[in-house]
Amino acid sequence: MPAINDLLATMAKLRDPDGGCPWDLEQDFASIKPYTIEEAYEVGDAIDRGDRDDLKGELGDLLFQVVYHAQMAAEEGSFAFEDVARAINDKMLARHPHVFGDAEVRTAAAQTDAWEKQKAGERAAKAAKDGRAASVLDDVPVALPALTRAEKLGKRAARVSFDWPDALGVTAKLREELDEIDEALAGGRIEHVREEVGDLLFAMAQLARKAGVDAEESLRQANLKFAARFQAMEAAAAVDGSSLAGEDMDRLERRWKAVKKAR
Numbered sequence: 001m002p003a004i005n006d007l008l009a010t011m012a013k014l015r016d017p018d019g020g021c022p023w024d025l026e027q028d029f030a031s032i033k034p035y036t037i038e039e040a041y042e043v044g045d046a047i048d049r050g051d052r053d054d055l056k057g058e059l060g061d062l063l064f065q066v067v068y069h070a071q072m073a074a075e076e077g078s079f080a081f082e083d084v085a086r087a088i089n090d091k092m093l094a095r096h097p098h099v100f101g102d103a104e105v106r107t108a109a110a111q112t113d114a115w116e117k118q119k120a121g122e123r124a125a126k127a128a129k130d131g132r133a134a135s136v137l138d139d140v141p142v143a144l145p146a147l148t149r150a151e152k153l154g155k156r157a158a159r160v161s162f163d164w165p166d167a168l169g170v171t172a173k174l175r176e177e178l179d180e181i182d183e184a185l186a187g188g189r190i191e192h193v194r195e196e197v198g199d200l201l202f203a204m205a206q207l208a209r210k211a212g213v214d215a216e217e218s219l220r221q222a223n224l225k226f227a228a229r230f231q232a233m234e235a236a237a238a239v240d241g242s243s244l245a246g247e248d249m250d251r252l253e254r255r256w257k258a259v260k261k262a263r
Contacts, residue, residue, distance in 0.1 A: 007064070008081055011071045029072060036065040037143070094118070116159075136160055148216045150205035167210040173203045225263075232259045 014024040039062040046055040070081035095118055097103035098111070105111045120136075127134035136159055140152045157163060164170050177200040184192040208215035233255045237244050244252060 007067055008071075011064070011067045015071050015075065027068075027072075029069060032065065032068055032072075036062075036069070039065050145216055147201065147205050147219060150202045151209050151215045154202075154206040154209055164206065164210060167207055170203060170207040170210050174200065174207065177203050229256070229259045229263060232263065 013019075014021045017025065039058065043055065043058045043062050046058045066084065067081060070079070070084050074080040093100045095115060098105035098114075103114075105114055119139075123138045124134040127138060136156050137153060140149060140156060142149070144152065154163070164173070177196065181193070181196045181200060184196045205215045208218055233252070234244055236255055236259070237247065244255075247255075
């Protein structure tokens with residue numbers, strides 16, 4: 001594939017000590033990591049906006065991050081881009097025996113079950129290689145957004161039946177956590193408050209999971225809604241020759257209710 005070969009050559013030149021880019025030469029895996037995460041989010045944003053031209057560009061930016069990490073790994077003798085491509089291709093072949101082999105999977109649910117069993121086997125093999133006992137929570141990335149990781153941890157724990165029976169069971173837990181937050185606030189210890197707020201957020205992620213909604217996406221939509229409503233309040237205040245900073249709470253509350261009614 002000439003295009004990918006050109007990209008690999010470009011990356012190698014950027015990292016060449018003889019005539020490469022000084023900024024690129026200073027980078028390492030840790031310094032590039034934030035850009036990799038950012039590019040993944042920008043891909044998601046382009047998808048949400050339905051902008052295919054922008055998606056093409058953002059996917060290119062994300063691919064460049066993969067090439068960047070592979071180049072640095074090649075320089076230290078760990079692996080190269082070809083190894084990355086081969087590894088993911090081999091993994092997809094192994095995880096889809098119903099497509100590339102003789103296995104039969106008749107439904108998406110059956111495929112999901114087979115997929116999870118295979119991943120569990122892979123986790124067990126990796127743990128054995130590392131000389132430790134496997135955990136059902138293995139390979140849930142620590143670097144995930146905290147809300148997403150909370151949801152995934154709860155989902156993994158549910159595989160061994162450590163879970164609430166339904167969403168209503170979680171709402172009872174939420175009330176318990178709110179009471180504990182009240183106690184922590186009354187105690188005045190910030191460490192205790194932080195812990196209890198964390199417990200509440202973790203329980204909220206499980207409520208989303210049990211209700212069948214994505215916690216991270218729910219919060220993202222709530223953020224967008226709040227921002228749109230708040231900016232509408234700012235615009236309304238400007239029309240009145242005012243600003244939110246100069247208004248009392250009663251006036252702000254009336255504006256908020258008006259915006260909610262209109263949206």
